[in-house]
Amino acid sequence: MATDIHRPVSTQAGPAGAQNAHADVVTACSGAQAASAGARVVHAAHVEGLTRSFDGRAVIDDLRLDVRPGEFVALLGRSGCGKSTLLRILAGLDRDIEGTVLVARRTAFAFQAPRLMPWRRVWRNVLLGLPGKPERARAKQALTEVGLDHRLGAWSKTLSGGEAQRVTLARALVREPDLLLLDEPFGALDSLTRIKAQRLVGELWQRRGCAVLLVTHEVEEAVLLADRVLVMDQGVIAYETEVDLDRPRDIADPRFAELRGHLLERLGVDTAAEAARTPPAPRERSPSRRP
Numbered sequence: 001m002a003t004d005i006h007r008p009v010s011t012q013a014g015p016a017g018a019q020n021a022h023a024d025v026v027t028a029c030s031g032a033q034a035a036s037a038g039a040r041v042v043h044a045a046h047v048e049g050l051t052r053s054f055d056g057r058a059v060i061d062d063l064r065l066d067v068r069p070g071e072f073v074a075l076l077g078r079s080g081c082g083k084s085t086l087l088r089i090l091a092g093l094d095r096d097i098e099g100t101v102l103v104a105r106r107t108a109f110a111f112q113a114p115r116l117m118p119w120r121r122v123w124r125n126v127l128l129g130l131p132g133k134p135e136r137a138r139a140k141q142a143l144t145e146v147g148l149d150h151r152l153g154a155w156s157k158t159l160s161g162g163e164a165q166r167v168t169l170a171r172a173l174v175r176e177p178d179l180l181l182l183d184e185p186f187g188a189l190d191s192l193t194r195i196k197a198q199r200l201v202g203e204l205w206q207r208r209g210c211a212v213l214l215v216t217h218e219v220e221e222a223v224l225l226a227d228r229v230l231v232m233d234q235g236v237i238a239y240e241t242e243v244d245l246d247r248p249r250d251i252a253d254p255r256f257a258e259l260r261g262h263l264l265e266r267l268g269v270d271t272a273a274e275a276a277r278t279p280p281a282p283r284e285r286s287p288s289r290r291p
């Protein structure tokens, strides 16, 4: 049953999120704040005063973050700045925290390592951890969405890296999430498979209308896919920008390049040196704007 949360949260719905404006949220926070489980807010995720320390060192330090329902948010940041730690907390995998963390009741995640059980059939892996009798048809539906329904009955150990990653996505989708957490899901893929996977995630987001929080190292990927890009540094969201570019996005668009360069600078990358080193990327377009 829903209860009131003890701390005020914004009740403003973002422009992208009206359809899910009353998503249920549960709290992943510790101690007394756990009493707020079941509260209703209009965010897919609401984080306030979040601190996570390891060995006395605060990796996340009084962080605040809101993700609107239906919004696609990309999270960038230098290696080791705490991005994965934040996602693990949002996924409910790490509860040793201080602060308030509220996420949509239906939150699912896909991380870089597919973590499939190799000795199980693909469809069984898709349904792994779901309560109730495993329904093959349900798995099939999710696998169809990622273009893998033909591998439904295959042993998971026979999948390629890209296929395994798509099964992980199907496993998240079958939970019909209001919030999808993606931690470098394309990190281990070759560039061609990565481009296809990026396109797939963009299409799924548009079709499903769920909020997505994507951790990535690729600035280009962030600008291609996201409504808003965040840069994490020193334990907080140090910078954020809306991506005010029409979809489908074109990486050859000068405004795309300008935003990419700006974000690289925010990440402390020497853009002149980087431009001299990097060959031109293949032309790629992001999916069309959601209807």
Ligand SMILES: Nc1ncnc2c1ncn2[C@@H]1O[C@H](COP(=O)(O)OP(=O)(O)OP(=O)(O)O)[C@@H](O)[C@H]1O
Residues within 6 Å of the ligand: 054, 055, 059, 077, 078, 079, 080, 081, 082, 083, 084, 085, 086
């Ligand atoms: N279980 C743990 N025990 C101790 N330290 C940890 C633990 N998990 C994470 N850390 C430390 O917290 C910091 C942030 O780690 P995290 O994996 O969140 O960074 P990241 O931004 O995702 O890095 P990358 O981009 O390289 O994946 C690192 O210094 C890491 O060593």
